[in-house]
Amino acid sequence: MESQRNLLLIGLLFVSFLLFQQWTLDQQPQPEPTAQSQSGAPSASQADVPSSVSAAVPNSNADVSAQLITVSTDTLSISIDTNGGDIVAASLPQHKVEQDGAEALTILSEHYVAQSGLIGAQGPDGQGERPQYQTTATSFTMTGEQLVVPLSYTDANGISFEKRFTFIKGSYDVAVEYVVNNNSNQNAQVQMYTQLKQTTSVEEGSMFMPTYRGAAFSTADERYEKYSFDDIADANLNELTQGGWIAMLQHYFVSAWVPSATNNNELYTRHVGNYAIIGAKQPSVVIAAGTAATMGADFYVGPKDQEALSALSETLNLVVDYGWLWFLAEPLYSLLMFLHSLVGNWGMAIIVMTLIIRGIMYPLTKAQYTSMAKMRNLQPKMQELKDRFGDDRQRLSQATMELYQKEKVNPMGGCFPMLLQFPIFISFYWVLLESVELRHAPFFGWIQDLSAQDPYYVLPVLMGLSMFAMQKLQPTMANMDPMQAKIMQYLPVMFTVFFLWFPSGLVLYWLVGNLVAITQQLIIYKSLEKQGLK
Known part of the structure; x- marks a missing residue:
């Protein structure tokens, strides 16, 4: 599965999450x-x-x-x-x-x-x-x-x-x-x-709080x-x-x-x-x-x-x-508290925690890009199978699975790491929303309250730019649907708008995560090129 499709799926999940939050708000007493x-x-x-x-x-x-x-x-x-x-x-x-x-x-x-x-x-x-x-x-x-x-x-x-x-x-x-x-x-x-x-x-909370x-x-x-x-x-x-x-x-x-x-x-x-x-x-x-x-x-x-x-x-x-993802939020909270006891600044604790989470997920991320590269290299063989079996979907599906097994390719390998990020993201969102320790907690410069939105929207804009850079690093399929391609182009803008109202601590987590992901992508791409995989 191509990375663009994965990113689109994440965008849809993100919008669904926001709609669910709005529905929850609508159910609360006015x-x-x-x-x-x-x-x-x-x-x-x-x-x-x-x-x-x-x-x-x-x-x-x-x-x-x-x-x-x-x-x-x-x-x-x-x-x-x-x-x-x-x-x-x-x-x-x-x-x-x-x-x-x-x-x-x-x-x-x-x-x-x-x-x-x-x-x-x-x-x-x-x-x-x-x-x-x-x-x-x-x-x-x-x-x-x-x-x-x-x-x-x-x-x-x-x-x-x-x-x-x-x-x-x-x-x-x-x-x-x-x-x-x-x-x-x-x-x-x-x-x-x-x-x-x-x-x-x-008064009740807002859509984003x-x-x-x-x-x-x-x-x-x-x-x-x-x-x-x-x-x-x-x-x-x-x-x-x-x-x-x-x-x-x-x-x-x-x-x-x-x-x-x-x-x-x-x-x-x-x-x-x-x-x-x-x-x-x-x-x-x-x-x-x-x-x-x-x-x-x-x-x-x-x-x-x-x-x-x-x-x-x-x-x-x-x-x-912490909601239904409490089993993820509680260890995240404990980790955040421990890191703060070491570094003494909640913003730095968030950065260090992001590095740790991304480091733990690196093997999955590498497997994701390796799977995507192998899938791209299999496209000529996939086309041969389509030409050979035509409209016989049952034989085509069977032959495709045999090809995946022979080449040791997991077609879902490109999805799992990205999907895994979303529960962590939502869990950390609730940690920021519920942990009183982060109320009025300063980072540095203009960020003096990590539980509130960035007053000058610097972090959301930087996050959008980092997301745009990640998108540019992704290989583009020649047969990608034009409408899908246009949606992909606007996703960084959509995410930037969404993040304008999010707690700055959460935006900081996502921004640092993107920067680490970009670095990991470049390292993985060089490794794949040495293996003969684009």
């Missing part, structure tokens, strides 16, 4: 007009909290903040509402909205909150209104390795509830814990719930499952599982509740007005009179740091979603 949220729509902390499957998770229209507690650590800036003790705001001081900017990236805000509480017969959140917690201060700043923020509430029966938020230096994980002292003269039954509530009026924003969960049977805003609107999730977790995803960042791994937890979703809710309820706990009990869950809000997420749950790192 953003609603933002004017609704600006014209009297309730905030996430004010909107109704849905009923759970069997008991009422608080239905609190009067979720109006009485007081906000601010908490500052090296990694988190958080606001906690004393009405219910919800986390109603969270920003990340170490991650800026813009590169080299001063504004910290906000994850949780007015329309996206993390809630937790105690329901049940004696649960303070199951009595129609949220408990009004007391606190020792309105502002907490971490000065050591750990910071504990205590909230306290005592109900009419004398049962005291302490809600503790424990922050660890350098961590995006917050341990949320309830200590219940039953000072009444009867048993108390409580049940802890945790949930994330977010408006569905959010089809990032997912929505909910996800994990059970003992389903290690990782997306549950989009549309899914939540269509049907309520109701899963009973040991352990598990629930999360809200947004490109490089995630918020997640991880309840006790040893409990049988109930995962649920609700859709209320303009809000999507995903939550988890832990089993009910009966606290005897005069005794105390402790229950809790971990809350994570921050970047998709695979190591940190795996430390909370062995499956939570799967929110770094």
Whole structure:
């Protein structure tokens, strides 16, 4: 098979990939007009909290903040509402909205909150209104390795509830814990719930950055499952599982509740007005009179740091979603991380990784061009067979296969190496799209963010020129279809246009790969000429 046909096949596959990405984008929920949220729509902390499957998770229209507690650590800036003790705001001081900017990236805000509480017969959140917690201060700043923020509430029966938020230096994980002292003269039954509530009026990714924003969960049977805003609107999730977790995803960042791994937890979703809710309820706990009990869950809000997420749950790192080619993307990510630890620059790590991948594929590339050269040399014999057998396709096919076996030629040998590049390309595309380490990662000169497109389009143009040079090195068949030849001429232009919007790190990978391929072609051609093959 001729190289031009292979290149055309790659172009068609590439376009199919883009069309698939656009189809995926079309299936995602469309953003609603933002004017609704600006014209009297309730905030996430004010909107109704849905009923759970069997008991009422608080239905609190009067979720109006009485007081906000601010908490500052090296990694988190958080606001906690004393009405219910919800986390109603969270920003990340170490991650800026813009590169080299001063504004910290906000994850949780007015329309996206993390809630937790105690329901049940004696649960303070199951009595129609949220408990009004007391606190020792309105502002907490971490000065050591750990910071504990205590909230306290005592109900009419004398049962005291302490809600503790424990922050660890350098961590995006917050341990949320309830200590219940039953000072009444009867048993108390409580049940802890945790949930994330977010408006569905959010912007989705573009055609070339089809990032997912929505909910996800994990059970003992389903290690990782997306549950989009549309899914939540269509049907309520109701899963009973040991352990598990629930999360809200947004490109490089995630918020997640991880309840006790040893409990049988109930995962649920609700859709209320303009809000999507995903939550988890832990089993009910009966606290005897005069005794105390402790229950809790971990809350994570921050970047998709695979190591940190795996430390909370062995499956939570799967929110770094590499798609159906995860088995290729994961080793590519590991290789990229290792190379960065050696060279200290993400752009250089991409270049070195490209050299390694191309080096590993060199034997296949050499076999490809050798097969193509042999196929070209067989053209006179192929024509003789066509003249001999005429329209007898069965005998022609049999004779052709015998010729291939005699000459030790694999007619598919020219396709495989090129087709193999595409899964690697798509896998690396998802690595760049999902790896927060590459967000705002500089290369040199004008490339200051490898996760964003080249601001001056230099790399895409160079990539197009390198592709044009590769095309010129390919031998041209005299009997090539004129329409096919014209398409081949425009492929470098088409690819250049496509790559204008791709992350510059991906374009760098493809450009370096082309330059290496050109070098390998010249070396292989010289070797073939010595063997008498053009």
